[in-house]
Amino acid sequence: MLSTIESVLTKSWYLTDPAADSGLIDGNPAAGPAETALESPRHGLATRFGTSLNLILRQGDMFFADGRHREVNRHEVIGREHPVFVTSNPAHIKSLMTADVADVRSATHQSPIRPIVGPDSVITAIGERHKQQRELLMPEFHGSAIAHYQSAIERSATKHIDSWRVDKLQPLADIGQAITLDVIMTAIFGIGDQHQATRAELELRKQVIKFLSRSTMPIAPLAQVFNATTDEAIGLTKLVLRPLDKAVYAVIQERRRNNATGSDIMSVLLAATRANGDKLSDQEIRDELLALLLAGHETTSNTLAWTFERLTRHADEYHRVQDAVRADGEDPLLQAVIYESMRSRPLVPIVGRQVMRPWQIGDDVAETGSVALISILLLHHRDELYPKPFAFQPDRFLNKRIPPHTFIPFGGGNRRCLGATLAMAELQIVTREILRRVDLKTHDRPGETPKHRNVTMIPANGGIVKARRIH
Numbered sequence: 474m475l476s477t478i479e480s481v482l483t484k485s486w487y488l489t490d491p492a493a494d495s496g497l498i499d500g501n502p503a504a505g506p507a508e509t510a511l512e513s514p515r516h517g518l519a520t521r522f523g524t525s526l527n528l529i530l531r532q533g534d535m536f537f538a539d540g541r542h543r544e545v546n547r548h549e550v551i552g553r554e555h556p557v558f559v560t561s562n563p564a565h566i567k568s569l570m571t572a573d574v575a576d577v578r579s580a581t582h583q584s585p586i587r588p589i590v591g592p593d594s595v596i597t598a599i600g601e602r603h604k605q606q607r608e609l610l611m612p613e614f615h616g617s618a619i620a621h622y623q624s625a626i627e628r629s630a631t632k633h634i635d636s637w638r639v640d641k642l643q644p645l646a647d648i649g650q651a652i653t654l655d656v657i658m659t660a661i662f663g664i665g666d667q668h669q670a671t672r673a674e675l676e677l678r679k680q681v682i683k684f685l686s687r688s689t690m691p692i693a694p695l696a697q698v699f700n701a702t703t704d705e706a707i708g709l710t711k712l713v714l715r716p717l718d719k720a721v722y723a724v725i726q727e728r729r730r731n732n733a734t735g736s737d738i739m740s741v742l743l744a745a746t747r748a749n750g751d752k753l754s755d756q757e758i759r760d761e762l763l764a765l766l767l768a769g770h771e772t773t774s775n776t777l778a779w780t781f782e783r784l785t786r787h788a789d790e791y792h793r794v795q796d797a798v799r800a801d802g803e804d805p806l807l808q809a810v811i812y813e814s815m816r817s818r819p820l821v822p823i824v825g826r827q828v829m830r831p832w833q834i835g836d837d838v839a840e841t842g843s844v845a846l847i848s849i850l851l852l853h854h855r856d857e858l859y860p861k862p863f864a865f866q867p868d869r870f871l872n873k874r875i876p877p878h879t880f881i882p883f884g885g886g887n888r889r890c891l892g893a894t895l896a897m898a899e900l901q902i903v904t905r906e907i908l909r910r911v912d913l914k915t916h917d918r919p920g921e922t923p924k925h926r927n928v929t930m931i932p933a934n935g936g937i938v939k940a941r942r943i944h
């Protein structure tokens with residue numbers, strides 16, 4: 474126990490020598506429905522509080538330290554009747570992600586996003602409601618719909634790269650956020666050019682940025698623990714949400730008043746009917762909009778930030794991909810670099826599933842109602858899948874077939890990220906444009922600390938870079 478604590482406190486996983494192995498255990502792959510589960514002993518409130526805080530603040534260190542002792546680990550946290558199980562074994566992941574939804578379902582209705590986006594978004598809904606919401610939104614995120622956003626992404630990337638200040642340190646996440654917010658506002662509200670946005674839409678955009686910047690305040694993890702047992706936001710989270718809520722409802726009312734229809738997501742939501750013929754309520758539309766706005770841009774902007782955080786610390790790879798892109802914009806190395814960034818710094822490091830019957834996970838059997846956390850971060854660092862996993866090596870993905878359930882930055886199964894195609898299009902275009910048009914000063918400082926914000930793992934300084942020259 475003491476040696477585990479010591480290793481967690483003295484060593485952070487992201488500072489591990491790139492030549493080292495992860496030492497993660499490759500254990501018993503058995504997984505699936507089981508007859509009975511043993512009831513586990515309960516720890517006191519103080520221990521559960523400590524574990525919850527550790528999970529929020531130092532999740533990576535905690536999981537890496539655990540994973541070197543056992544492959545499947547169980548933890549007791551605040552607000553859960555049963556322990557949560559953590560695994561990174563591809564066979565366990567396959568069983569959890571491909572099971573019948575009656576046996577294993579998403580755990581997002583109990584996750585830290587639930588008090589923020591509410592119960593009625595495609596992310597937090599479960600069962601039939603989730604299926605309907607997903608079917609409703611799916612066409613908006615298909616390849617053909619995304620091709621339509623290509624020029625919007627290019628326009629926005631060019632505009633924001635042109636306003637980049639030379640020789641000034643700036644977080645790439647901020648530039649990424651300006652671009653990805655433009656794109657998601659286009660997808661949701663059909664805003665062709667941001668100058669055409671209404672006052673209510675502009676206010677909503679402003680409030681989204683404010684809300685996200687407040688969620689990195691030092692007090693935020695505590696607010697997350699206090700909200701862990703609640704369905705609705707309470708305390709500080711409720712206070713911080715209020716102006717954002719006001720802005721979302723103002724946009725909904727404006728659109729209802731104007732009766733404007735188009736091919737954007739807002740029009741789809743306003744026209745949608747349930748099986749009984751009722752239209753969606755303002756609150757249901759509010760939940761959906763917040764979920765899409767938040768999930769739909771800060772994940773992509775911080776993945777861009779991690780990509781350049783990694784590249785600027787690996788000068789050889791940086792210059793190699795920059796030369797390749799400048800010679801031929803669609804070089805396969807570009808995609809390999811993006812994949813390697815998502816492997817080594819997965820923006821969403823865990824996804825949760827709740828088992829609705831006893832479920833075998835390796836040597837353990839989880840009780841009905843338990844949550845199994847799939848650690849994407851650990852999966853992406855397993856020695857048998859990714860030799861020397863702490864090294865940044867895009868070649869791992871160059872012209873290689875990726876076996877199923879071994880690389881899952883977008884999760885999987887019936888809850889796989891709805892925006893994955895849009896996100897990949899944005900990552901490809903924006904990374905390419907930055908490589909092509911900007912010379913970034915490389916950094917010789919150690920890598921940025923991963924910081925946990927709600928369900929995401931972002932670079933603590935936003936991926937700070939300095940532009941040397943804009944072409």
Ligand code: HEM
Nearest residue numbers: 596768769772773776821824883884885888890891892896
């Ligand atoms: C690099 C960027 C992104 C990453 C890494 C990412 C990652 C993820 C992950 C891991 C999940 C959970 C999947 C699971 O539980 O198996 C998810 C769900 C989701 N994401 Fe993304 N995402 C990104 C961008 C986007 C974008 C651009 C949108 C657009 C709106 C989006 C919308 C969603 C939605 C709606 C869900 C819930 C799907 C469901 O439960 O049916 N994401 N995302």
